[in-house]
Amino acid sequence: MKRINILIPLLVLCLLLCACTAQSTQTGSSTADTETESSTYLIYGLDADLSSIVTKDYVPEDGSDPADMQPEDLISGLLSALATTTPDLSFIYPIRDFSVNSYVFDEDAGSLTIDFDHGYADQNALTEVLARAAIVETMCQVPGVLKVSFSVEGEPLKDSRGNLVGEMTKDGFISSSTNEINSAEKVELTLYFANSAGDQLVPTYRTTYYNTNIALERLITEQLIQGPNIDTVGPTLNPQTKVLSVTTRDGVCYVNLDEAFLTDPYNVTDQVAVYSLVNSLCELSSVTKVQISVNGSTSYTFMDTLPLSTVFEENDRIVEQEEISAGEADTASTADAAD
Numbered sequence: 001m002k003r004i005n006i007l008i009p010l011l012v013l014c015l016l017l018c019a020c021t022a023q024s025t026q027t028g029s030s031t032a033d034t035e036t037e038s039s040t041y042l043i044y045g046l047d048a049d050l051s052s053i054v055t056k057d058y059v060p061e062d063g064s065d066p067a068d069m070q071p072e073d074l075i076s077g078l079l080s081a082l083a084t085t086t087p088d089l090s091f092i093y094p095i096r097d098f099s100v101n102s103y104v105f106d107e108d109a110g111s112l113t114i115d116f117d118h119g120y121a122d123q124n125a126l127t128e129v130l131a132r133a134a135i136v137e138t139m140c141q142v143p144g145v146l147k148v149s150f151s152v153e154g155e156p157l158k159d160s161r162g163n164l165v166g167e168m169t170k171d172g173f174i175s176s177s178t179n180e181i182n183s184a185e186k187v188e189l190t191l192y193f194a195n196s197a198g199d200q201l202v203p204t205y206r207t208t209y210y211n212t213n214i215a216l217e218r219l220i221t222e223q224l225i226q227g228p229n230i231d232t233v234g235p236t237l238n239p240q241t242k243v244l245s246v247t248t249r250d251g252v253c254y255v256n257l258d259e260a261f262l263t264d265p266y267n268v269t270d271q272v273a274v275y276s277l278v279n280s281l282c283e284l285s286s287v288t289k290v291q292i293s294v295n296g297s298t299s300y301t302f303m304d305t306l307p308l309s310t311v312f313e314e315n316d317r318i319v320e321q322e323e324i325s326a327g328e329a330d331t332a333s334t335a336d337a338a339d
Helices: 002-037 070-084 118-122 123-141 217-228 270-282
Strands: 043-045 051-059 100-106 112-117 147-152 186-194 203-213 243-249 252-257 287-293 311-314
Touching: 002 123, 043 070, 043 123, 070 100, 112 123, 112 270, 118 147, 123 147, 123 252, 186 217, 186 270, 203 252, 203 270, 217 252, 217 270, 252 270, 270 287, 270 311
Parallel strands: 112 147, 252 287
Antiparallel strands: 043 051, 100 112, 186 203, 243 252, 287 311
């Protein structure tokens, strides 16, 4: 009997100790979960070379936790942080040399519209794209902000080609795997435009920066549609042409354009128009042939003479022998191609 009386208190004590240990473990687990769930808000900016996106932690001026802030207060705080004027050689804040006029947050639609002053339009094309990406990525951290649109002095933002930019999301700029926009790179392109008679091609050389998210094949196609930057050669493709897709497989570049491609407003031959694209793409080591389609179909005939069912190869016979000198190189302003 005495032995049983001793065992019962010991058993009760063990149970109490186990309960305390379990409670301690549970409390520790809760603390760890809280630390895991706490989020850090970032400010996205440009690196010193203005060529890629970098980040730093967002710390509100009053030291409060951004996670505890209301969306309106967080929007205002982040916009102010994006316009920080404190010098930092390694981090360039994206709102500089221009300012925010106003913003409107539509919580129901999940949209944020930011209006900038006229200084926004004075940025060069590449810097504007990177700054735009930094601002959008920063603001899309705000709970409820799913998309962002810009305006300048009340007018909706347009890209360097005059197209409306519209609503933007972070996925339109930032790689989900690295949370960084790819760096811009400098590239020299060989683009073939028309001679003064419109019956032969002339190679020109264009140096530009481009966002490496864009394939070089697409960059070349868009630059050709944009036309030359010098007066000694002429355009070859309808500037209204839209690029639907460009892919390369096994040395064949598949270029899918809209129907505007079929209408050539310039006084050039059918071969000059088509081979300006083909020869320019074949300058890439990865391309040996080009297949052109319109709205996904190769059943069309260009200018009633060249069937698009043809898989085109480079045509040197249509190229003038005398090349443009280095002094007349067709140099692009940095980066219409970055959009």
